[in-house]
Amino acid sequence: MPRWDPRAEERLRAAALELFVEHGYENATVAQITERAGLTRRTFSRYFTDKRDVLFAGSEQLPGIVADAVRRADPALPPFQALLAAVVDTGGLFADLVPHAAQRRAIIASSPELQERERTKLAAVTEALTGALRERGATASTAKLLAQVGVAIFQTAFERWIDQPERTDIAALVHEAATELATSLAPVAGLATPPEQP
């Protein structure tokens, strides 16, 4: 019987991701995961409801967390800037996931069911952000547009983080994606683009 191990959750996650990659998500079992991690089914159940939960643990909390971050942002900020501040704020919470995120992304890409689950998760985040932006004075239509774009910026920043794990400054990654988008959009709205950096 293994002693209490503060790294049990992490060991279970690592074992699960390895097995999903080796055998395919559909074929890997919780019994295999606990065996590889050298832990019991009971320990597994302390952290995860089932194998899918290894990939989506914490998803239920995410909409509330990001919406609260929008609410906490400086009241003087206009809606979109409050949203970006919230994205940066929340993005830091994902640092622990970065080492496994490339594996996770590949596993999700391999399964239509998991892709659907991922889209459902992001839709719930978008809806919560829409609500929080409305509280800051945006109309329903604008709030939804900004929330969708905020999620897209976060996804872009996070994917770049996964691809370049040495870039740990999520604020810089979010700012980079937002600036890139702003620059692409500027001509459409007749906005002046800044002069090229020398």
Place this chain on the structure above:
Amino acid sequence: MPRWDPRAEERLRAAALELFVEHGYENATVAQITERAGLTRRTFSRYFTDKRDVLFAGSEQLPGIVADAVRRADPALPPFQALLAAVVDTGGLFADLVPHAAQRRAIIASSPELQERERTKLAAVTEALTGALRERGATASTAKLLAQVGVAIFQTAFERWIDQPERTDIAALVHEAATELATSLAPVAGLATPPEQP
């Protein structure tokens, strides 16, 4: 036996949407739909594979259509402007759907299964747009970001069209949403916003 009716598809769609609203999407049957439309099951099958297809007819073609519109856009346009031109181009095809779109939206909002289907449809459009933007020289990461934002702009424009059916100029609606977004993003990137219109 009814004669050939050039408006059969339209009558079936109208009957189906009415029934989905009255009885709920889950409860309405194809038999009820054909009965209300005064048409046969065989005629129904000529236009739709099943009742879900009434809400998603043409979805399979949509990714190819919008991606081709990006490819056809003026080669001199940078990726995001080519994308917006394609969105405007394709948006015109939806004019026939506007009269039913508010009903359709309410039906989809009532069913998690249909919401999932709608998200899957939009994800396929986003993926096709990403591919077409890569062909125009955008990196994978930027192409995906711009595609997501292009879809969000289209959704915003289309929702406003549904809410104000008298605004039939989809180009103006797309431009309005894009400009709104550009203006929200501008301060993040240090871009100058244009002076307020007098």
